[in-house]
Amino acid sequence: MSSFIAVDWGTTNRRAWRIEDGRPADVMRDATGILSVPPGGYADAATAIRARLGDGPLLMAGMVGSNRGWADAGYVPCPASLAALAARLLPVAEDAWIVPGVSIVEGQRGDVMRGEEVQFLGAVAGGLAPADALMCQPGTHCKWARVEGGALTRFSTAMTGELFALLRDHSLIGAAMRGPVADGAAFRDGIARSGEGDLTTALFGVRASSVLALRDDADAAAYVSGLLIGADCRVRVRAGDSVHLLADPALGALYTAAIEALGARAILVDSHAAFLAGIIRIWELQA
Template sequence: MTDISFIAVDWGTTNRRAYAIDANGAVLRTERDGDGILAVPAGGFPDAAAAIRGRFDSDAPMLLAGMVGSNRGWVDAGYVPCTATLDAVAAATVVAGDGIRIVPGVSRSADGRGDVMRGEEVQLFGAVAAGLAPGDALLCQPGTHCKWAWMAAGAIADFTTAMTGELFSLLKAHSLIGADMAAGDVADGDAFRAGVEDARTRDLPAALFGVRASGILGLHAREDAASYVSGLLIGSDCHARLRGDARDVYLLADPVLGALYATAIDIAGGRAHLIDSHAAFVAGITRIHARIRQDPI
């Protein structure tokens, strides 16, 4: 493929998305597959990168982000501490191969609490750079490990990671209430909203056991259990972050999960705005690439 300025890859643990991007920052083509870092054999990253270039029929430079830069990936790209700017992250990119760089993650360590992100920082910078969110804003990236980031003048000033999605999966697969949760799908209905409301005032461990008791006693339909538990967990996440503050939250999420978080944020007193996470990634990675080109490291 001609006219490719560079190839950007959002390379996670289990999935991978590659973008062929032209000199104007437009996406020429996208490839997505399940070849996350866990699918790459030891020593196999150079060949995996070459295969991506082969798909696009291009030897253009590559800029990789995500878990490919972790200690389980190709090269450990380290972390830029908060407050982290786009320029600081671009300056800390690490060479992994011929014309290939990896974006570092971002860390925070203060008040006795540490936290890290890897890959999400590109979306955060891009959301602001593309005008999808203000430079001073609270952004939320729902998922297995939900990120909440406080942006200041376009930089990542602070952030918190919540294991919301992972807890839901663990409860469904391995807990006493798992069988009840398997009886129905999560939906934004009365049961989900009740869970969000209960997360404001109830003891979370006790409320979770109550799912089992309610099923036995016939107080609630088993088909509603998954929605209620999802509401409890997402509600706990949102209440903890907003604490009654009626503020805007910019959601980088797929429509389904984004809709659930939007409902929970509304109940928690905030105002949710769903924005395109893929557009944010492209905007962020394009600007990091431009900074590297302007100031080669």
């Protein structure tokens, strides 16, 4: 069939597109992530998507394929290609399939992703990134991926966004972290301080700076963000690198600042366009 419904189904949000002849013809967005679907409720949730976008086959990716979603779609091990993902689609209902995630095991280190693999590989398939690239999708759990020859060969996950939220909401320094986060002097100071290699001491320094009036509390959140993002980037980025960022403009600007401070280049990629390019190619490969 030339027409189908592509669904990017995450933990808290969901996007779905009606695809006709390889192009998006209609779209819906809502907050019906997997946490909002009651046990046994996925068939009804799929019916609601079809009621909005038309009665067509569903091809889904993301946390809908986790052990907390509709069904566990498993993982394709690295190196993973779009063809490998297409070969392992999990049928969950009539005319409804879920794309598997991707896993990596290196010695005692293991890692997994769900949904980001479609975007990383889709960026290449859609001509948004080269076949050999370092990619990053910032967020609660920041994904860093290496694509070689159009296949996802290595990746790692950093809990950067979650750590920031935990520090702000549940730590000693959280009381000072009530100001906005933006690229500015405090954020850049955090990036620079992250290069000293003592992150935990730098974090406690937020408390000391507040007590001793060394830094305005209004700048604390931006400074901590700079510390965390700076530390995240330093592990993976070297001077002269090009990093393709699949991020919204606000978070993309922060990571761009950190990447450029390390002497590298950041290239922003539309993550929705990347997802569409990837899911459409998977559909074509399995047809």
